[in-house]
Amino acid sequence: MPLQTEPRLADPDALYEALMQAHRALDEARSRRLDARLVLLLANHIGDLEVLREAIALATQGDEP
Amino acid sequence: MTATYQNPRYAFRRPAALGGAVPEQARVVIVGAGVVGLTMALDLAQRGIASLVLDEDDTVSFGSRAICWAKRTLEIFGRLGLGARFLEKGVTWSRGRVFFRDQEAYGFDLLPEQGHEYPAFVNLQQYYAEEWLVQACAASGLVELRWKTRVTGLAPHAAGTLLHLATPEGDYALQAEWLLACDGARSTVREALALPFQGQVFRDRFLIADVVMHADFPSERWFWFDPPFHPGQSVLLHKQPDDVWRIDFQLGWDADPEVEKQPERVIPRVQAMLEGASGMAAPAFALEWVSVYTFRCRRLERFRHGRILFAGDSAHQVSPFGARGGNGGVQDVDNLGWKLAAVLAGEAPEALLDSYDDERVLAADENILNSTRSTDFITPKNTAAHAYRDAVLQLARTHGFARQMVNSGRLSRPATLHGSPLSTPGGEGLPLGAPPPDAPVLVAGRADWLLRHIGRDGRFTLLCFGQVPAEVPPGITPLLVADDDRAGALWDHSGLVLRRWQARAGDCLLLRPDQHLAARLHAPSAAEIAAAHRRALGHA
Numbered sequence: 001m002p003l004q005t006e007p008r009l010a011d012p013d014a015l016y017e018a019l020m021q022a023h024r025a026l027d028e029a030r031s032r033r034l035d036a037r038l039v040l041l042l043a044n045h046i047g048d049l050e051v052l053r054e055a056i057a058l059a060t061q062g063d064e065p
Numbered sequence: 066m067t068a069t070y071q072n073p074r075y076a077f078r079r080p081a082a083l084g085g086a087v088p089e090q091a092r093v094v095i096v097g098a099g100v101v102g103l104t105m106a107l108d109l110a111q112r113g114i115a116s117l118v119l120d121e122d123d124t125v126s127f128g129s130r131a132i133c134w135a136k137r138t139l140e141i142f143g144r145l146g147l148g149a150r151f152l153e154k155g156v157t158w159s160r161g162r163v164f165f166r167d168q169e170a171y172g173f174d175l176l177p178e179q180g181h182e183y184p185a186f187v188n189l190q191q192y193y194a195e196e197w198l199v200q201a202c203a204a205s206g207l208v209e210l211r212w213k214t215r216v217t218g219l220a221p222h223a224a225g226t227l228l229h230l231a232t233p234e235g236d237y238a239l240q241a242e243w244l245l246a247c248d249g250a251r252s253t254v255r256e257a258l259a260l261p262f263q264g265q266v267f268r269d270r271f272l273i274a275d276v277v278m279h280a281d282f283p284s285e286r287w288f289w290f291d292p293p294f295h296p297g298q299s300v301l302l303h304k305q306p307d308d309v310w311r312i313d314f315q316l317g318w319d320a321d322p323e324v325e326k327q328p329e330r331v332i333p334r335v336q337a338m339l340e341g342a343s344g345m346a347a348p349a350f351a352l353e354w355v356s357v358y359t360f361r362c363r364r365l366e367r368f369r370h371g372r373i374l375f376a377g378d379s380a381h382q383v384s385p386f387g388a389r390g391g392n393g394g395v396q397d398v399d400n401l402g403w404k405l406a407a408v409l410a411g412e413a414p415e416a417l418l419d420s421y422d423d424e425r426v427l428a429a430d431e432n433i434l435n436s437t438r439s440t441d442f443i444t445p446k447n448t449a450a451h452a453y454r455d456a457v458l459q460l461a462r463t464h465g466f467a468r469q470m471v472n473s474g475r476l477s478r479p480a481t482l483h484g485s486p487l488s489t490p491g492g493e494g495l496p497l498g499a500p501p502p503d504a505p506v507l508v509a510g511r512a513d514w515l516l517r518h519i520g521r522d523g524r525f526t527l528l529c530f531g532q533v534p535a536e537v538p539p540g541i542t543p544l545l546v547a548d549d550d551r552a553g554a555l556w557d558h559s560g561l562v563l564r565r566w567q568a569r570a571g572d573c574l575l576l577r578p579d580q581h582l583a584a585r586l587h588a589p590s591a592a593e594i595a596a597a598h599r600r601a602l603g604h605a
Contacts, residue, residue, distance in 0.1 A: 032448060036456030044466040 003054040067353045068277055069307040070192055072124040075199070077213040083237045088227060091117045092409070094241035096216055096254055098122075100131065100191060101377030101394035102247030103198035107145050108402035110205035112523050114409060117239070118202070119230065123212040125195035128354035129275050132188045132305055133388035136176065137479040137500060138395045139183035140516055140580075147197055148183065155187035156304045161286035163473050165458035167293050171468040172285075175476055180561050181503045182514040186476070188284075188305050191391070219244075219257050225372050243405065244373045247394075252379035258370065264363020265437065267384065268318040269444040272357050274331050276310050278350035280339070287342070288473035290443075290458055294341030295334070299443050299473070302342065309353055312338060313385075315443065322357035331355055360384045362433045362440070368397075369422040376401060381429035383436035386443060386474035393432050396479060397425050403523065403578035407602055412540070417603030420487050424498075428480035435475040442472035482581055489575070489597040492585025494567035501580040502565035506546070506555040515562055518544055518555060520578045525598055530563060531570040536591035541575070541598055577601055 009015055023031050043052050082089035093109060095102045098120035106116045134142070134151060142148050159176040162169055175185035202208035217236070218229035225242040246254035255262060287302040289295070298315035305311055314334055316325055324330060331352060339347035364381035368374060377394030401421050407413035445451040460467035482488070482498030490497070503516045519526045525541045527533075533543045546562050547554040557563055566574065575584035575597045584597035 029448075029452070032452035033456050033459070036449075036453045037460055040453075040456055040460060040467060040470070041464075044464075 001048070001051065003051050003058065005058070067128070067275075068351055069309055069353065070190065072127065072192065073196060073199075075123050075210065075212045077123065077233055078211070079234050080211065080232075080237065082239070083232065083235050085237065088238035088240040090240045090242075092242045093117070093245065093405070094119065094226075094228065094239060094243070095245045095247055096120075097246070097248035097252075097377075097379070098195075098199070098210060098212070099126065099247065099249060099377070100194055100198065100391055101398060102245070103195060103202055104141075104145070104395055104398045105245055105247055105376060105402065106202050106208040106210075107198060107205065108398055109406065110202065110207035111145060112402060112406035113207070114406055115207040116209070116245075117241075118208060118210045119214045119216065119228075120210070120212055121215040125192040125199065127192075128273075128356060129190035129192070129305060129309065129311065131191045131194075131388070131391035132303065132311055133392075133476070134187045134189060134194070135388060135392040135477040135479075136181065136183045136185055137477070138392045139187060140501075140503065141395055141399045143183065143517070144521060145201065147201060150197055151187050151189060151194075152183070154193060154306055155189035156284050156306055157184045157187050158284045158286065158304070159185035160283075161288065161473070163458075163461070163471055164287070164289040164292060165455075165461070166291050168462065170290075170458050170461040170471060173468075180505050180559065182516065183503070186388070188303060188311075190305055190307075190309065193306075216248075216253050216257070219254065221258070221371060221373060223371075242372065243409075245401075245405075246373060246375045246379045247377050248379050250378040250382050252375070254373065255365065255375065255379050258373070260365055260370070262363055262365055264361055264382070264433070266361050267359065267440050267444060269440075270316040270318060270320045270322060270325075270357055270359050271385075272314040272316050272320075272325050272331065272334070272355070274312045274314070274335055274355050275305070275353040276312060276335055276350040277308050277353050278310060278339075278348045279308055280310065280343075280348050280350075282310070282342070289342075290454070290473075292338075292341055294337040300338055301473075302338075310350075314338075316357070320357070325357050326355050328352055328355075358385075360440075362437050364426070364429045364433060367422055368425055368429075369418050374401060374405075374418065374421065376425075380425070381433065383432050384440045386439040387432075387436050387476050388474070389432040389436055389477045392477040393428065396428065397421075399579045400425055400428075403520075404603075406523065413602040414604060416605070417487075420485060420603060424480075424482045424485055424487075427482065427484070431480050432477075439472045439474045443474075487577070487583055487601045487603065489584035489586075489600050492572075492587065494572070494574075494585050495582055497582055497585065499582045501576065501582070504557070504561040504565050505559055506562060507550070507558050508555055510550070513555070515546075515555065516580065519576055519580050523578055525578060525583075525601065526576040526580075527594060528566070528568075528574040528576055530566075530568045530572045530574075532588075534573060534589055534591065534594065538591055538595040538598060541594065575601065 093116040162172045226244045228239045289300045301313040303311040376397035479500035488497035545554040583601040
């Protein structure tokens, strides 16, 4: 199954808020580790290396200012 | 040199050719009497081929150096008659534990199943392995070891290589039909041929401290990331025979190797580590051997250059994490020995040796890939890499999926020779080119091991499940595996042979002399077997 990029979240604002909440009290190093743990947990949940590679490629391209 | 081991000194014997006007002639010359060169000579000797081994020194390795001998290497040493010695003297282990900061992150078992003659690993100092190999080479009567003999120049030509040699008593020339360069990472043969040896340099330094002490740490591989006793770096603890313990400290790129080697610097590090690891006062210990090293991952583009073949560190280098250096080199020898023997006997075209190149370059790439990944985990290159590394270690405490990502070294496993030109496509089961799984068998009522029966005669084996074909072509030894007690058969009493080889009744698996799987046939005709055999010998 290819990477799904169409809207899938019922309440995107709630997700965004949860992410901000998780990072709120953290310094730079802790934030990095939190994001890394999050990526790893979600990657394992997805469990499909091709989908993950597609996501990495998309994310890599997406840093134009 | 060290408290527990005295290096033997081997005498220089003046060769007859020294001072002569005509170069000496030899069919097979091996440069380098290290683990790889000596194993090469012994393997060839068991195939009836004489060789000359040249080494610039007159002893075995100084310091323990390579200590972890993997299961596949032990099987190869078993075929060469040294397996029992490794088991007897070495420290057997299969379990490892990984710690992060002050807690255990997880433990692993590299060989969780029973029913193999050899364990996942045996730890043994390299000098013992070399000393035993020297003895076995001498006993074979087919290996001439020439110590204190340095290669000072070489000139390859169509029929071989002309070598210029320097000895304490003068120089001489040697004409080698076949030259096997087993002369290590700083190979003089490779440098004389000006062959590019390229790859990645890692900006990190490590300190090996071998200490002698009476300690009761278990026979396990313990690896710490960022422990309180050595903050920000990694530490590895490993047991060797003779109460010698290997402790490997990551130091970082900025460490000064000369300063770090000083006992007054090493002893407090070891002290802190022992106290931190045991939570008790450190036992009395003595430094046995200290070395500071850096490493690279690189290889030659090709391992065969006409009648010059490279094996071991002269051909490829990896980081020590994973024990893929020495073990990879012994597997090079396992791959090359039977092929060279078949070429020298006129049974195979010289082109068979190109498959050594194909197969062992693939294996070297697998070792380099694993070794590079381990190094990237152990030495994170930037803050993001550091965050991911720590995140994996944090998650590993509670989540199985993250444990699989913890990389303190992916320990040596034999390569499956995917895409080998020697394999006959077709059939089902174990992948073509796979290394052989061992299993227990009963032979005339006695407990025995499958792999002891494959390739010891130097020939191809047809592993037949249930029935041997009416006609088996010459050059192939049929081996019957039966699910009952039959005369002349290996009794697969536990069913593990059938299961591990993923076979069914009527299958006939063609195994090369190095025991790798060459063809998966089912109730084959003699012509089918012969065709697979011809292909595996490199006949186009």
